[in-house]
Amino acid sequence: MDQSPCKACVGAWPADSYRITSLDLTDAYLNEDQFFPGWSVVVLKRHATELFELSREERGQLVEELSTVARAVSVALSAKKINYALLGNQLPHIHWHIIPRLVDDPAPSEAPWAVPHTPRSPSPDERRQRIAVIQRQLG
Amino acid sequence: MDQSPCKACVGAWPADSYRITSLDLTDAYLNEDQFFPGWSVVVLKRHATELFELSREERGQLVEELSTVARAVSVALSAKKINYALLGNQLPHIHWHIIPRLVDDPAPSEAPWAVPHTPRSPSPDERRQRIAVIQRQLG
Numbered sequence: 001m002d003q004s005p006c007k008a009c010v011g012a013w014p015a016d017s018y019r020i021t022s023l024d025l026t027d028a029y030l031n032e033d034q035f036f037p038g039w040s041v042v043v044l045k046r047h048a049t050e051l052f053e054l055s056r057e058e059r060g061q062l063v064e065e066l067s068t069v070a071r072a073v074s075v076a077l078s079a080k081k082i083n084y085a086l087l088g089n090q091l092p093h094i095h096w097h098i099i100p101r102l103v104d105d106p107a108p109s110e111a112p113w114a115v116p117h118t119p120r121s122p123s124p125d126e127r128r129q130r131i132a133v134i135q136r137q138l139g
Numbered sequence: 140m141d142q143s144p145c146k147a148c149v150g151a152w153p154a155d156s157y158r159i160t161s162l163d164l165t166d167a168y169l170n171e172d173q174f175f176p177g178w179s180v181v182v183l184k185r186h187a188t189e190l191f192e193l194s195r196e197e198r199g200q201l202v203e204e205l206s207t208v209a210r211a212v213s214v215a216l217s218a219k220k221i222n223y224a225l226l227g228n229q230l231p232h233i234h235w236h237i238i239p240r241l242v243d244d245p246a247p248s249e250a251p252w253a254v255p256h257t258p259r260s261p262s263p264d265e266r267r268q269r270i271a272v273i274q275r276q277l278g
Contacts, residue, residue, distance in 0.1 A: 049220070050209070050210075050213070050220075050221055051202065051205065051206040051209055051221075051223065052206045052207075052209055052210035052213070054206075056203065059199075059202045059203065059206055060198075060199040060202065062202070063190065063198045063199065063201070063202040064195065064198065066190065067190040067191045067193075067198055068191075070189070070190055070191055071189075071191035074189070074191070081188070081189075081227055081228060081231060082189055082190075083224070083225070083226045083227070083228065084190065084224065084225040084226075085222070085223065085224040085225070085226075085250070086222070086223040086224075087222045087223075087224075087250055088220055088222070089220060089222065089240060089247060089248050089249060089250065090248050092220060101228060108228060109228050109229050110228060110252070111224070111226055111228065111250070111251075111252035112250075112252070113249075113250035113251070113252035113253040114252040114253065
């Protein structure tokens with residue numbers, strides 16, 4: 001990884017207008033690419049790159065927050081399956097992708113990254129509505 | 140998903156010869172495709188499909204076991220980064236992919252599923268050696 005400052009740490013990503021909620025250790029955002037409707041990201045507030053760099057307590061809390069947001073996304077979008085991924089190949093700061101796979105998924109048996117597509121930015125109205133339905137499930 | 144019996148539950152996948160270790164809630168195996176050397180899977184012993192179907196205690200223990208195996212794989216393969224994914228699009232039984240990305244990775248900034256490749260089965264010797272180096276890190 002290079003020496004440039006971490007985009008997540010300096011607040012350059014994700015955009016504030018995509019925020020769903022702020023939890024104890026993480027912030028949850030709608031993903032800027034909504035090709036898979038409801039695609040969200042759960043970003044650790046502090047900088048770390050691997051699960052095994054965290055304390056046991058942090059890992060436990062992180063997976064609770066991941067699960068809480070995943071359930072909300074699943075119910076809000078009536079997902080058939082949730083895909084969870086912590087990659088960090090482009091941005092090595094712990095962030096989970098939560099990708100709901102819906103009944104009309106274009107390639108239901110494939111990993112999201114095996115489905116070539118043009119990124120789909122939501123309109124401001126779509127963005128706000130999608131964030132709101134997920135927030136409603138978070139209570 | 141369909142009504143056929145779950146391959147993980149009936150012991151039809153993964154193959155026993157790929158087993159690395161058995162932990163409290165999970166079994167860890169080397170993945171049959173070794174295109175990314177060290178690619179491993181951590182399979183929940185009981186049947187569940189989503190993180191939010193587990194109890195809080197199970198989730199905490201699951202992430203501990205995921206982290207333990209990921210660290211062992213990382214050290215054994217001198218990985219630059221670990222990718223973690225729980226997909227279940229083909230087999231909806233909780234199993235984590237642990238994919239080490241090495242210094243000579245063919246596409247270091249891409250997700251594993253965005254790298255088209257022919258699956259690479261290890262020879263029996265390669266398989267045993269790779270399992271052994273990971274086991275050594277598990278102590």
